[in-house]
Amino acid sequence: MIELIKAAVTHKTFGTGKIKEVENGHVVIEFGASDSGEPTEKKFVYPDAFKKFLKINDPAIAEQVDSLIKIKDVEEDKRRELEEHEKREKRVAHIKALEESKKKLPAKTKAKKTNTRQNIAFKLNYCDGGAPEQIGFNGVCSDATIRYNIEKEKRVWCGSKECLCSQYLNGDIDRTALDDSLVDGSGCYESQLLKSWKVMAGGDGDGKTRKIKSARRNSLAVLTTRLPNTKEAERIIFGVFLIDDVLEGNDRESGYVSTQSTNKITLTLEEAKNMQFWNYHANATGKVSAKWGSGLFRYMDDTQAVALLQDLMKIKQDTPEAQLAKDLLESYCRNNHIELSTVSQ
Numbered sequence: 001m002i003e004l005i006k007a008a009v010t011h012k013t014f015g016t017g018k019i020k021e022v023e024n025g026h027v028v029i030e031f032g033a034s035d036s037g038e039p040t041e042k043k044f045v046y047p048d049a050f051k052k053f054l055k056i057n058d059p060a061i062a063e064q065v066d067s068l069i070k071i072k073d074v075e076e077d078k079r080r081e082l083e084e085h086e087k088r089e090k091r092v093a094h095i096k097a098l099e100e101s102k103k104k105l106p107a108k109t110k111a112k113k114t115n116t117r118q119n120i121a122f123k124l125n126y127c128d129g130g131a132p133e134q135i136g137f138n139g140v141c142s143d144a145t146i147r148y149n150i151e152k153e154k155r156v157w158c159g160s161k162e163c164l165c166s167q168y169l170n171g172d173i174d175r176t177a178l179d180d181s182l183v184d185g186s187g188c189y190e191s192q193l194l195k196s197w198k199v200m201a202g203g204d205g206d207g208k209t210r211k212i213k214s215a216r217r218n219s220l221a222v223l224t225t226r227l228p229n230t231k232e233a234e235r236i237i238f239g240v241f242l243i244d245d246v247l248e249g250n251d252r253e254s255g256y257v258s259t260q261s262t263n264k265i266t267l268t269l270e271e272a273k274n275m276q277f278w279n280y281h282a283n284a285t286g287k288v289s290a291k292w293g294s295g296l297f298r299y300m301d302d303t304q305a306v307a308l309l310q311d312l313m314k315i316k317q318d319t320p321e322a323q324l325a326k327d328l329l330e331s332y333c334r335n336n337h338i339e340l341s342t343v344s345q
Helices: 059-103 107-112 143-152 164-169 175-180 189-196 269-273 302-315 322-335
Strands: 008-011 015-023 026-033 039-045 054-056 119-124 198-200 220-225 236-242 245-247 256-258 264-266 297-300
Touching (some): 008 026, 054 059, 119 302, 164 175, 236 269, 236 322, 264 322, 302 322
Antiparallel strands (some): 008 015, 008 054, 015 026, 026 039, 119 297, 198 256, 220 236, 236 264, 245 256
């Protein structure tokens, strides 16, 4: 057992003090006298407070507390991993149950079910333009990201002759000309995504347009990407919005979805790392395998969308966007006539 009583500590704000007691996951510390002449007592979470705010002056005791913190962190990581695994397994089971129920429908019922409303998730090339103030997707990429997308990831558009980033990397234009491309709107749409809130369906490799057939007004659009040097299984969600404008597309023009409403929200980088796409989506076989394929978008059902929005609300609960996340979930359910009590997580 670590002997902490009377151990001298230093706090970034309150200065030096001594530990008075440790119990029930808290440590009580006496600091210098207050205006009344009495010592000032402060209570902190133990041992967490010693990560950032408090420092134990005795190196030997400090080393013991550091070891305790490391053990607790490992246990916490294991707990979170187990919770995430259980949550994912629960969603997989629910998705499989839905698929099985669909198979049992009478043939006539199946025949009638065509082109129903679904939600849509997009695969987007990572863009760090606008970072670190936000996650990115609001400005031209940094030199490092341009090089990564073109040379390592071999992004088709990024490396094409028409792309200004490719022209910049080849020395055909300078950085000023590249940055100025945002002014006249000639930059790639990822660099303006969180400004325009418009997402394109893209095209096939042979130049054919792609149609968006199942997304509707009030469907949920989910924005996903992979951070540099991460695997497909680590694909993150960095923004969502309720669609208020949809172009299905035709033989001449690919489809798109967009919004001009307030029903949209972005995540910080740290928040996005806790919202991994494959925790919410299964492939057509019902298996949750982290394999996207060549298309730029995938459809999601209401069960998956509600689970995603509920987790988003939890992540945002202690932030200025807590109410916005709550409103987004409520608007989605209200506009699509969904009873939360009937949708399983």
